[in-house]
Amino acid sequence: MTVISFLPASVIYAIVSPPIGESIPATRPPSRYNSPAMATQLATAQPKRKPRAKRQDTPQPCPEPIAASLEQLQQLKLPSGDGDKMESDWHVVSITLLDELVRNHLGEPTHYFCGGNMFIYYSVEQAKEIEQYVEAEPPKRKPRFKGSDFFLVRDVDGTKPRESWVVWNEDGRYPDLVVEFVSPSTRGKDVDANAQFYAQVFRVPEYFWFDRRSGELVGYRLVGRDYVRIEPDAHGWLWSAVLGAYLGVWRGSYRGRVWSWLRLWDSEGQLVLTREEREARERARAEQERVAREQAEAQAQQERERAERERERAEQERVAREQAEAQAQQERERAAQLQAELERLREMLRQQGIESD
Template sequence: MTPQTPPTTQTNPPHSPWENLPTMYDLPSDNPEEPGLPDDFHFLQPLLLFLTFLSPNWNPAQVYSAADLNLYYDLEHPLWHKRPDWFGVVGTSKLYRGEDLRLSYVTWQEPANPFVVVELLSPGTEAEDLGGTQQENRPPRKWDVYERILRIPYYIVFSRYTNELQGFHLVGAQYAPMEFEEGELHLPELGLKLGIWQGEFKGIERLWLRWLTEAGDLIPIPEEEAQQAQQEAQQAQQEAAKANRKAEQLAERLRELGIDPDDL
């Protein structure tokens, strides 16, 4: 029999996929033709805004907010829409006509337009969000929809890449830059401020955009409220235990003086 040639041995180890295959920065998380792709930050940041959007000037039943929900704005073009990263409305119920969870926000069927919109800037959406050049034969840009069509009083943009916060307030017919008050944006009609907060949310430590009271205090999320309640309960227990010890010491002192504390 003719001896068979052994198979060629691989002398160089295969390259690691970690080194050669695309990373998460190279691969989109959704349709590559759609700008503004979803990611972790675009889920967590709107959630924090949702949880802390509590206006003292409005009945909570008449305050609504949503994230990544289609916002329809033009009766003549009923399919045209924008999808804000987060928006808040006052003067409307949390449920559509008080009955059902919303599938979208159709402005011609709602009692109020959004009062404030927050867009989270990303490289693919920055031009659209900040009023870049309008393309021909295309629906109006977000900036134009918010400013001219819906007349939304406050438009705010935040970049997680630069941690830059910008606010615009509707003055007359157009948006004007908002001035910061101690690093925060003040929305007096809501009795709220919006600022950048360094802290941990859902186990992630970073800079977050967050609603504050007019005094600049954090509006707590449910986890923080529960933690605060636990701390207050522990403090109350400690104070009660301290008071009991003092009472026992006083009673012992009275006995040493020949006085029965039970007779007092």
């Protein structure tokens, strides 16, 4: 039995892996709002306290809240971007690919929302950190959490325009699934800190991270307040109950780049295709159908030609038979004429008293 421990902020959360093949439903706790995460720290509503300790890099649940009113939350400035570049081109394209695959698998986003490289606002303190970072000249220290590489929220209207995901504007909804694409500079955060953060603060039912360099794909499912590692199947794929699909590593070409990619397979084990792959498959299917039609037409033409040859041969045989019959009839008539002439001559000889042999 494998034990996985996260050790940020002097708190240890042990996660014990289940037996291989054990299925655990991906369900969110009944509470719609995560009170610790929604906490605000308003100076006017709090007694004096000791100076703030040095901030840690690991995202932490906010202290026990003195709840902020929705009106105060709505007054916050919520930047939708900070101009920071992503870690690499692979990150950008990987997010684009996963977003495309999820939409192709789930269909029109009338019942879900998925976002990539998008800010997720969940508390006053965090929103202010982002605001200060974006507006500061020169930029200050980065906020502890801005958003996930990719996330999905179920049972919401995904057609609604959003520049960021604001929890208090979304009926307290947090992501149901999060995927992080690991880079050397983010590996420690994605592997350890984010796993605790998504379990303890966001309570995300499923969390996956993928490291292209090592080929590692790891997934967790929330059980209570802790993550249990999802065991791979015989293909090395991880089942996502949120998506109703497997996640796995696939090496091939996407948008002209031959890399290792995070891909989806449906419950039947069929690869979820990109738009380009669908179009290529449709073109191949259309080409196969065209070739099949041409082959069928060629075969039909050959059958017609064979039938025509058979008809011509039969006609030739009929004509030959008729000619042979006519010739035979002529021969019979000529023989009859000769026999009659012979009989006539014999009769003449008998009349003259001449015997003929």
